[in-house]
Amino acid sequence: MGLELEKRARVASLVLILVLMSLAKFVNGGITSSYVRSANLSADMPLDSDVFRVPPGYNAPQQVHITQGDYVGKGVIVSWVTPDEPGSNTVVYWAEGSTTKSSAEGIVTTYKYFNYTSGYIHHCTIVDLEYDTKYYYEVGIGNTTRQFWFVTSPGIGPDIPYVFGLIGDLGQTYDSNRTLTHYELNPRKGQTLLFVGDLSYADDYPLHDNTRWDTWGRFIERNAAYQPWIWAAGNHEIDFAPEIGESIPFKPYSHRFHVPYKASDSTSPFWYSIKRASAHIIVMASYSAFGKYTPQYKWLENELPRVNRTETPWLIVFMHSPLYNSYVNHYMEGETMRVMYEPWFVEYKVDAVFAGHVHAYERSKRISNVAYNIVNGLCTPVRDPSAPVYITVGDGGNLEGLATHMTEPQPHYSAFREASFGHGILDIKNRTHAYFGWHRNEDGYAVEADSVWLYNRYWNSLEPAVAMVEGQSCI
Numbered sequence: 001m002g003l004e005l006e007k008r009a010r011v012a013s014l015v016l017i018l019v020l021m022s023l024a025k026f027v028n029g030g031i032t033s034s035y036v037r038s039a040n041l042s043a044d045m046p047l048d049s050d051v052f053r054v055p056p057g058y059n060a061p062q063q064v065h066i067t068q069g070d071y072v073g074k075g076v077i078v079s080w081v082t083p084d085e086p087g088s089n090t091v092v093y094w095a096e097g098s099t100t101k102s103s104a105e106g107i108v109t110t111y112k113y114f115n116y117t118s119g120y121i122h123h124c125t126i127v128d129l130e131y132d133t134k135y136y137y138e139v140g141i142g143n144t145t146r147q148f149w150f151v152t153s154p155g156i157g158p159d160i161p162y163v164f165g166l167i168g169d170l171g172q173t174y175d176s177n178r179t180l181t182h183y184e185l186n187p188r189k190g191q192t193l194l195f196v197g198d199l200s201y202a203d204d205y206p207l208h209d210n211t212r213w214d215t216w217g218r219f220i221e222r223n224a225a226y227q228p229w230i231w232a233a234g235n236h237e238i239d240f241a242p243e244i245g246e247s248i249p250f251k252p253y254s255h256r257f258h259v260p261y262k263a264s265d266s267t268s269p270f271w272y273s274i275k276r277a278s279a280h281i282i283v284m285a286s287y288s289a290f291g292k293y294t295p296q297y298k299w300l301e302n303e304l305p306r307v308n309r310t311e312t313p314w315l316i317v318f319m320h321s322p323l324y325n326s327y328v329n330h331y332m333e334g335e336t337m338r339v340m341y342e343p344w345f346v347e348y349k350v351d352a353v354f355a356g357h358v359h360a361y362e363r364s365k366r367i368s369n370v371a372y373n374i375v376n377g378l379c380t381p382v383r384d385p386s387a388p389v390y391i392t393v394g395d396g397g398n399l400e401g402l403a404t405h406m407t408e409p410q411p412h413y414s415a416f417r418e419a420s421f422g423h424g425i426l427d428i429k430n431r432t433h434a435y436f437g438w439h440r441n442e443d444g445y446a447v448e449a450d451s452v453w454l455y456n457r458y459w460n461s462l463e464p465a466v467a468m469v470e471g472q473s474c475i
């Protein structure tokens with residue numbers, strides 16, 4: 001072949017490859033955002049930052065946070081830490097406008113971790129609250145008293161609108177602070193936060209420096225004392241360090257964050273469920289046994305049939321490790337749980353499955369891989385109108401930085417992915433429609449970098465035909 005001919009042939013094949021590549025991208029349908037940032041690690045906020053400030057006054061309560069305290073949202077667990085002495089376990093509370101004050105008694109606990117001794121950690125469950133009511137509450141009775149407030153659940157009903165925030169893998173860096181600030185200022189106004197695991201990242205510091213659990217508790221207080229944070233445990237909560245004599249998994253986390261697991265007949269704080277507004281929310285444990293016959297399996301087997309979609313149309317599941325993840329980081333770590341539980345998620349028409357762990361954002365199409373049985377070769381996820389949408393929001397902003405490496409090409413099932421820090425908002429409108437938005441930190445507060453209307457799987461399964469068309473954002 002002459003030189004000129006060879007050159008032309010090369011150009012022609014290059015053009016052909018480019019055409020095929022662009023076609024492949026088109027056929028794929030998914031979007032990999034061009035908004036990709038450097039893999040620089042996020043910088044920790046210094047210990048003397050105002051966000052970590054110790055409240056003034058003798059034995060002043062700090063690290064105040066609340067979570068739902070029962071199955072149906074009439075209870076609240078209030079938790080706080082006193083540094084100098086145990087002090088009072090009492091929470092005094094009253095409804096806005098009421099002159100009648102009530103009180104509830106809690107418990108106090110401490111723990112040691114290597115060379116660290118915790119402050120006095122209090123947990124107090126308030127029960128039988130009125131729905132949809134603003135309550136003020138006080139802790140630190142007898143020493144320095146601090147006052148906060150919360151608004152109870154609006155009750156349980158199929159068309160009660162409600163806004164859940166979603167944050168994961170938060171840590172305590174400047175980016176963490178940006179994420180929390182953006183969540184607080186989001187005009188959609190999250191009413192309860194679903195936290196998908198990996199809280200303080202204390203285990204990333206020498207000897208699992210548990211003072212970093214304290215700083216984190218003080219950092220989130222500005223939001224977590226005023227609205228419930230619903231917890232799932234991540235790998236950074238395990239704190240398993242036999243090399244320094246710490247071989248009880250989840251020791252700091254279990255002492256600091258109480259959840260209402262008994263109310264949903266769970267035997268462990270790592271998996272449980274709550275009902276709130278029009279949602280039934282199931283928390284699962286990626287780092288507790290979940291194989292067949294395990295307590296978690298048995299619990300979920302009983303719990304899923306209890307979900308009443310006439311009462312709570314929205315069935316939401318969250319855990320730490322995502323079942324679908326096309327990033328290189330943590331690739332296929334959720335596969336065992338997917339194999340175990342995806343058939344149930346499809347059978348019970350779960351609306352959405354949220355996770356963290358991967359320090360980035362990703363949203364799947366409505367797909368399932370339940371046909372695969374290891375010998376039939378059907379290993380490609382397929383469109384499935386009964387399947388949940390899988391959303392990863394492990395992008396809170398911790399010191400480990402972003403997951404910027406993605407598998408290529410973007411898998412067919414992946415609708416949108418971007419390596420930026422941010423938070424999610426699940427805005428439930430009624431029994432048929434919910435709006436999900438993902439907000440990257442670099443944008444203005446009102447900007448959503450990705451958004452999608454979710455049609456309820458139980459009430460609106462006959463979604464418009466357009467919803468199943470590739471690349472459409474109606475699912």
Ligand SMILES: [Fe+2]
Nearest residue numbers: 198234235357
């Ligand atoms: Fe994680």
